[in-house]
Amino acid sequence: MSGESHHHDHGKAQHTHGHGPVVHGASGDTLAAYKQAYEAAVPHADGSVVEVELEAREIDWELAPGVRTTGWGFNGQIPGPVIEARVGDVLEVRLTNRLHEPTVIHWHGLRVPAAMDGTDMVQHPIAPGETFTYRFTLPDAGTFWYHPHMNETVQLERGLYGALIVRGPNEPVLDAERVLVLDDVKLDRKGQIKALGGLIERHDGRQGGTRLVNGKAEPTLPMAAGQIERWRIINASSARYVRLSIGGRPFTILGTDGGLIEAPVRVSEVLLTPADRVDIAVGPFTEGETIAVEALKYNRMTVARAKNESFATIRVGPTAPSRAVIPPTLRRIEPLVSGPVSPTREIHLGVKPSLRHGVNFVVNKEPHHRDKPVKVGELQVWDVINDTMMDHPFHLHGFFFQVLEVNGEAPAFRSWEDTINVLPRGRVRIAWVPDDRPGEWMYHCHILEHHEQGMMGHFEVVPA
Ligand SMILES: [Cu+2]
Numbered sequence: 001m002s003g004e005s006h007h008h009d010h011g012k013a014q015h016t017h018g019h020g021p022v023v024h025g026a027s028g029d030t031l032a033a034y035k036q037a038y039e040a041a042v043p044h045a046d047g048s049v050v051e052v053e054l055e056a057r058e059i060d061w062e063l064a065p066g067v068r069t070t071g072w073g074f075n076g077q078i079p080g081p082v083i084e085a086r087v088g089d090v091l092e093v094r095l096t097n098r099l100h101e102p103t104v105i106h107w108h109g110l111r112v113p114a115a116m117d118g119t120d121m122v123q124h125p126i127a128p129g130e131t132f133t134y135r136f137t138l139p140d141a142g143t144f145w146y147h148p149h150m151n152e153t154v155q156l157e158r159g160l161y162g163a164l165i166v167r168g169p170n171e172p173v174l175d176a177e178r179v180l181v182l183d184d185v186k187l188d189r190k191g192q193i194k195a196l197g198g199l200i201e202r203h204d205g206r207q208g209g210t211r212l213v214n215g216k217a218e219p220t221l222p223m224a225a226g227q228i229e230r231w232r233i234i235n236a237s238s239a240r241y242v243r244l245s246i247g248g249r250p251f252t253i254l255g256t257d258g259g260l261i262e263a264p265v266r267v268s269e270v271l272l273t274p275a276d277r278v279d280i281a282v283g284p285f286t287e288g289e290t291i292a293v294e295a296l297k298y299n300r301m302t303v304a305r306a307k308n309e310s311f312a313t314i315r316v317g318p319t320a321p322s323r324a325v326i327p328p329t330l331r332r333i334e335p336l337v338s339g340p341v342s343p344t345r346e347i348h349l350g351v352k353p354s355l356r357h358g359v360n361f362v363v364n365k366e367p368h369h370r371d372k373p374v375k376v377g378e379l380q381v382w383d384v385i386n387d388t389m390m391d392h393p394f395h396l397h398g399f400f401f402q403v404l405e406v407n408g409e410a411p412a413f414r415s416w417e418d419t420i421n422v423l424p425r426g427r428v429r430i431a432w433v434p435d436d437r438p439g440e441w442m443y444h445c446h447i448l449e450h451h452e453q454g455m456m457g458h459f460e461v462v463p464a
Pocket residue numbers: 391392393445446447450451455
């Protein structure tokens with residue numbers, strides 16, 4: 001399959017929208033790439049095949065004791081089941097769609113073949129009643145997540161998301177591990193998820209007043225005194241930025257989107273944009289303490305005012321022994337760039353006036369921008385430039401990047417990321433190298449309403 005014909009076939013699909021009619025290129029090409037990827041997915045020498053059945057369907061969701069709402073979940077739960085595997089395993093997921101609308105699953109942060117990326121660029125939507133099998137090898141350890149990539153403002157808001165944990169051979173040993181998926185929902189007076197809409201919501205993105213941890217409103221988290229836990233945190237909100245604080249206590253960053261960082265970093269807060277992940281070491285605390293897990297006021301220049309808001313409360317119980325060891329070095333991350341470098345491309349995140357919507361969200365002046373292809377093995381240095389007056393979380397599908405500069409300054413530490421915040425009128429310089437996974441890829445703002453309105457780009461990775 002030549003890069004040329006591939007590009008041509010998929011070029012037709014470039015203007016597919018969130019839930020508009022989906023126009024695919026030659027379906028034979030899509031199917032051939034899928035079959036090839038499916039067959040190429042074999043476990044590494046000591047790996048195995050992790051098989052998971054997922055069913056997307058409506059559920060009776062108990063957000064809090066006595067508060068029930070109709071949600072959509074995987075396997076009858078919100079979030080969906082935590083999928084756990086090891087580096088080198090093959091993950092095989094059979095998804096059955098029991099919704100009344102089509103869906104697909106995107107494996108956020110995973111370096112999968114293009115055909116398994118779960119967008120309507122690379123596969124046909126899975127119709128109600130149909131089953132589709134995703135199958136790919138897991139090359140990296142980290143905290144990832146899965147979610148639909150169709151009609152996302154509805155499907156994610158209703159609860160279709162779940163955590164995906166891939167463990168590496170040299171993980172730090174802590175006393176316990178928790179996966180915390182953060183979200184919010186906007187409920188009406190009957191406790192049901194409010195219908196989407198309104199100019200402010202289109203502009204700000206939907207931010208609901210009910211804050212959730214693992215599908216429950218402001219839960220209590222019991223924790224043993226004297227212990228240090230690893231928390232894997234995922235922000236699954238449509239638009240909410242979480243400036244995470246744990247009662248103002250110091251905690252330690254161990255990893256970000258693309259797994260462990262080089263050395264632990266002590267902080268007292270960390271910002272998670274929508275789709276961001278962070279792994280942190282939390283504790284030790286003293287018996288009897290109650291500690292607020294909250295989002296500090298973060299002004300992302302929305303119409304709605306920012307304030308401090310609670311997500312959960314830690315209740316510290318009796319002391320338990322600790323065996324936690326956080327090594328001074330977690331892993332080595334080779335820098336992709338050393339010294340001065342010029343950007344190979346500029347990506348402008350913008351808004352355009354619209355008679356119907358007030359504003360439209362665009363990339364390089366067009367909604368659903370068609371960007372130039374990139375070649376396997378060629379260093380990419382991209383300047384992501386925010387021409388608007390509000391924050392946007394930039395997400396690149398399928399590849400990790402290193403952040404070189406944020407508004408001209410080097411970041412505090414080196415890491416692998418797939419989502420990065422771009423401040424109003426700000427500029428973020430990222431570097432990445434397309435490894436040998438040709439095909440159709442995309443980047444977009446992860447505020448779901450902005451993504452839906454067109455703040456995204458499509459591009460092809462072509463063979464060297
Ligand atoms: Cu945005």
